[in-house]
Amino acid sequence: MTRNIQINQDGRELKSHGTYEFPFRIGYEKILQYENGRFNCHWHPQIEFTLILNGRMHYQAGSQLFSLKAGDCLFINANALHLGCAVPNTDCQYLAVTLHPSLFGEAGCAVQERYVQPILHFPSLTGVLLRDEQFNVLFQKIETLYREQPACYELSITALLLEVWKHLYQEIQSSIVEDLEQERSHALIKTILTFLHENYMRHITLDEIAAAAGLSKSACCHLFKRQMKETLITYLQRYRIDQSLSMLTQPGCNVTEAAMASGFSGPSYYAEIFRRQFGISPRDYIRMHRKQ
Numbered sequence: 001m002t003r004n005i006q007i008n009q010d011g012r013e014l015k016s017h018g019t020y021e022f023p024f025r026i027g028y029e030k031i032l033q034y035e036n037g038r039f040n041c042h043w044h045p046q047i048e049f050t051l052i053l054n055g056r057m058h059y060q061a062g063s064q065l066f067s068l069k070a071g072d073c074l075f076i077n078a079n080a081l082h083l084g085c086a087v088p089n090t091d092c093q094y095l096a097v098t099l100h101p102s103l104f105g106e107a108g109c110a111v112q113e114r115y116v117q118p119i120l121h122f123p124s125l126t127g128v129l130l131r132d133e134q135f136n137v138l139f140q141k142i143e144t145l146y147r148e149q150p151a152c153y154e155l156s157i158t159a160l161l162l163e164v165w166k167h168l169y170q171e172i173q174s175s176i177v178e179d180l181e182q183e184r185s186h187a188l189i190k191t192i193l194t195f196l197h198e199n200y201m202r203h204i205t206l207d208e209i210a211a212a213a214g215l216s217k218s219a220c221c222h223l224f225k226r227q228m229k230e231t232l233i234t235y236l237q238r239y240r241i242d243q244s245l246s247m248l249t250q251p252g253c254n255v256t257e258a259a260m261a262s263g264f265s266g267p268s269y270y271a272e273i274f275r276r277q278f279g280i281s282p283r284d285y286i287r288m289h290r291k292q
Helices: 110-120 133-148 153-175 180-199 206-213 217-228 232-248 255-261 267-278 282-291
Strands: 024-030 038-042 047-061 064-069 073-076 082-086 092-099 127-130
Touching: 024 133, 024 153, 047 127, 047 133, 064 127, 073 133, 092 133, 110 153, 127 153, 133 153, 180 206, 180 217, 180 232, 206 217, 217 232, 232 255, 232 267, 232 282, 255 267, 255 282, 267 282
Parallel strands: none
Antiparallel strands: 024 092, 038 082, 047 064, 047 073, 047 082, 047 092, 073 127
């Protein structure tokens, strides 16, 4: 059964990560469980660590690209845009460990002010590949506690997470410098994505997109390509196709209706982009899913 990450119009993931009482979660994931071997670009206020158990996958955090393999541990900062996709014909099993920064203490405490907030608000720090084996050792202990839930497991997990954070801080503290331009770029990308997600169902011009971000057309295109590693048009086409999938599986919906409702000018162009993305026609997709 295929999966998709559910997001709102500004790209924030809607799924909960743990509970209010204990804002921590481990997801046991396989990249090929996602539609087309890819989970969509999204963000969330939680910190995330991705641990590759076996296989390989490509990962993007902000403008940084990573090719991950078994044994790798990737830190993804809170509120950082990120996505993942499969290496062709290769599955990847991994743990997605998410935790809310509040787990490290209330706002204003020494731990937050000295060690947590400087990392969370370091604009260009969207992802870090952690190569030290100690991270894997610590997360193996954390995963065992999470799975078995012995007495006081929340305390034990929190203590180990503080140890993880200490090593993370020591590894990157020399890189924590002011980077206002990256922070501005990140905010602009979120503005652009919000505009696209709110207006994808109608005809959109580049003038409108650039105006929403307060940029010239050339600056807008250059920023998007630099940060997202794909053009505005490619992203918008793929997003429109992704939004149309649920319509195609509804009884009575035809290709023309799905195309027009997702912002395409007509069914022929929609079918062309659909085939380019999935390797099959929209009609084949409908037949395949209705048989299920």
